[in-house]
Amino acid sequence: MRKKIIAGNWKMYKTNEEARQLVSALKSNIQVIKKTRVIICPPATALSEVALLLTGTPIALGAQNIHWEKEGAFTGEISAGMIKSVGAAYVILGHSERRQYFGETDEKVRQKILAAQGQGLTPIVCIGETLEQREKGITREIVATQIDQGLSGLTAAQVSRLIFAYEPVWAIGTGKNATPAQAQEVHEFIRGRLTSLYDQATAQAITIQYGGSVKPANALELLKQADIDGALVGGACLQADSFLEIIKAAESCS
Numbered sequence: 001m002r003k004k005i006i007a008g009n010w011k012m013y014k015t016n017e018e019a020r021q022l023v024s025a026l027k028s029n030i031q032v033i034k035k036t037r038v039i040i041c042p043p044a045t046a047l048s049e050v051a052l053l054l055t056g057t058p059i060a061l062g063a064q065n066i067h068w069e070k071e072g073a074f075t076g077e078i079s080a081g082m083i084k085s086v087g088a089a090y091v092i093l094g095h096s097e098r099r100q101y102f103g104e105t106d107e108k109v110r111q112k113i114l115a116a117q118g119q120g121l122t123p124i125v126c127i128g129e130t131l132e133q134r135e136k137g138i139t140r141e142i143v144a145t146q147i148d149q150g151l152s153g154l155t156a157a158q159v160s161r162l163i164f165a166y167e168p169v170w171a172i173g174t175g176k177n178a179t180p181a182q183a184q185e186v187h188e189f190i191r192g193r194l195t196s197l198y199d200q201a202t203a204q205a206i207t208i209q210y211g212g213s214v215k216p217a218n219a220l221e222l223l224k225q226a227d228i229d230g231a232l233v234g235g236a237c238l239q240a241d242s243f244l245e246i247i248k249a250a251e252s253c254s
């Protein structure tokens with residue numbers, strides 16, 4: 001059985017002082033975490049400090065983005081090796097906000113996957129359709145293209161070291177989540193696509209998280225779906241109480 005993975009994407013929120021407060025509140029309730037893999041992804045400025053605060057806890061650390069090159073003249077960018085050196089083990093790649101506001105393409109996501117894995121980081125690869133694409137009935141085509149191009153040239157061994165996050169863009173930060181049935185349908189499609197690109201054992205072993213307005217009130221029903229292996233949480237991870245409730249939902253269906 002696949003282990004549930006709950007990741008919190010802090011986006012561009014939390015100064016270091018606020019980060020300390022949130023981590024401290026999570027640590028006070030650390031007993032909630034039993035079987036679930038919990039990852040928090042603070043802004044780059046807080047990674048070092050949060051890494052130290054998480055020492056000895058079961059909470060893992062992730063970053064929200066990396067550059068695809070190892071190093072170089074890329075002002076303002078951060079490499080996989082740099083985030084690894086401050087204690088991150090995961091990195092979110094291809095988030096829809098990066099695709100939408102920073103022009104991140106599937107090809108760039110593919111290069112970033114290679115850069116991340118080259119440093120031993122586990123990428124959390126985000127895919128998902130916009131509202132317009134869903135209304136046109138092309139969700140499957142969009143997700144299939146993101147998978148095919150984002151993973152182009154990757155071996156089954158490389159793909160088995162990825163986490164996917166299906167995040168319908170229309171559900172991110174909008175309060176409108178996909179229904180459990182809508183999410184399950186796309187998750188099943190993603191696993192099917194991975195089966196045809198690779199093999200059944202690889203596809204069955206891969207974690208596919210759902211993301212898009214996951215809250216304590218809807219987490220359990222989403223996480224109970226056969227192909228939903230966890231959640232990538234934005235807004236609700238910014239307060240310890242709501243993030244812990246989502247972790248509890250994952251624990252109850254592990």
Ligand code: PEP
Binds near residue numbers: 213235
């Ligand atoms: C996200 O940032 O990946 C996300 C899903 O955000 P939210 O939970 O706020 O919709």
